Amino acid sequence: MRRILSVIFVLNSLSTSTTAQLNILAQLAGKKYFGTATDNPELTNTSYVAQLGNTLDFHQLTPANSMKWENTEPERGQFTFSGGDAIVAQAEKHNQLVRGHNCVWHNQLATWVTEGNFDNSTLLSIVENHCSTLVKHYKGKIWDVLNEVLNDDGTFRESVFFNTTGTAYMGAAFRAARKADPKAKLYINDFNIEGEGAKSTAMINLVKQLRAEGVPVDGIGVQSHLIVGGVPPTMKANLQAFAALGVEVAITELDVRMNLPVTPALLEQQKKDYKTVIEACKAVPRCVGVTVWDWTDKFSWVPGTFAGQGAACPWDENFVKKPAYLGIIEGWLI
Ligand code: G3I
Numbered sequence: 001m002r003r004i005l006s007v008i009f010v011l012n013s014l015s016t017s018t019t020a021q022l023n024i025l026a027q028l029a030g031k032k033y034f035g036t037a038t039d040n041p042e043l044t045n046t047s048y049v050a051q052l053g054n055t056l057d058f059h060q061l062t063p064a065n066s067m068k069w070e071n072t073e074p075e076r077g078q079f080t081f082s083g084g085d086a087i088v089a090q091a092e093k094h095n096q097l098v099r100g101h102n103c104v105w106h107n108q109l110a111t112w113v114t115e116g117n118f119d120n121s122t123l124l125s126i127v128e129n130h131c132s133t134l135v136k137h138y139k140g141k142i143w144d145v146l147n148e149v150l151n152d153d154g155t156f157r158e159s160v161f162f163n164t165t166g167t168a169y170m171g172a173a174f175r176a177a178r179k180a181d182p183k184a185k186l187y188i189n190d191f192n193i194e195g196e197g198a199k200s201t202a203m204i205n206l207v208k209q210l211r212a213e214g215v216p217v218d219g220i221g222v223q224s225h226l227i228v229g230g231v232p233p234t235m236k237a238n239l240q241a242f243a244a245l246g247v248e249v250a251i252t253e254l255d256v257r258m259n260l261p262v263t264p265a266l267l268e269q270q271k272k273d274y275k276t277v278i279e280a281c282k283a284v285p286r287c288v289g290v291t292v293w294d295w296t297d298k299f300s301w302v303p304g305t306f307a308g309q310g311a312a313c314p315w316d317e318n319f320v321k322k323p324a325y326l327g328i329i330e331g332w333l334i
Helices: 002-016 022-028 040-044 046-052 082-093 120-137 160-165 168-180 198-212 235-243 264-283 323-333
Strands: 033-038 060-063 097-104 142-147 185-190 219-222 225-227 248-259 287-292
Touching: 022 033, 022 323, 033 097, 040 046, 040 082, 060 082, 060 287, 082 097, 097 120, 097 168, 120 142, 120 160, 120 168, 142 168, 160 168, 168 185, 168 198, 185 198, 185 248, 198 235, 219 235, 235 248, 235 264, 248 264, 264 287, 264 323
Parallel strands: 033 060, 033 287, 060 097, 097 142, 142 185, 185 219, 219 248, 225 248, 248 287
Antiparallel strands: none
């Protein structure tokens, strides 16, 4: 009955208007949210902000940059929350959930951490203090506690944290976060873990190991920065394998980039790719939600990083919905 009602609702709104509904459909599929990343400079664009607050599409926001270490603790012990606070305030206006991003990452890290030559116990206490302060300030959130700690071959990524403490910083970060807010959902987040493979196997082993040690890992974030035509065929099975560990799973940074210029054929394939990802999350009960890494090509990170590539988001740079938008709808309806 619920499914029939949802289909009627969708068909009705599709035929009568351009009403957006990515989040409505996600919730009808039993998920907690459909969401998007956003960034502080974007909040000056009024049309952008209007759509960002459209809860038919988005019930969750992730700050793309402002909660990262270089922005929150640029000097030791001196915390600056203004950027993150602005995004939380924006989310609160519309009762949207917030995903804190992130506590510990090798990138966009403050130089005092990388260049401090700290010993093991000092660095562990720095990690604990950073995670604890962030998670306490932003209570009641979902958190990417660890971001990108694995290499593609499944080995541990070298970073100031790994090189100094081995894997001890991982448990320290999670434990500090749990203590700071027992209700926060705590995730480990990474890319290239969408399909089965060495890195996904390493993630499974790591989460198993951490949880066996009593480290409070609640979820695995699967970033999903994908390339048109490149959704791994094993994505559904892989998400299921993560979920079988007893943790939540979330698609945390979805986008599907292409070689420019945009063509109708590429847009059609991109639509299929978005649909495939959504179907995979839908099929796995413990997959709780999907976040796109910004909803419009106007503010996508892709062209700045991959020369000649872009058009990765479900809306184009003029805020017009692309076929990908319909792909997401179809994915939820499957
Ligand atoms: O803030 C400076 C600004 O002062 C300066 O004028 C400008 C000139 O380039 O750079 C600005 O910093 C940029 C920053 O975003 C804020 O806009 C950096 O150059 C740029 O490299 C940085 O990119 C971010 C990237 O992470 C860094 O790795 C992207 O916006 C952000 O979307 C991206 O997000 C990551 C996730 O955190 C983790 N997973 C992958 C994902 C995509 O790379």
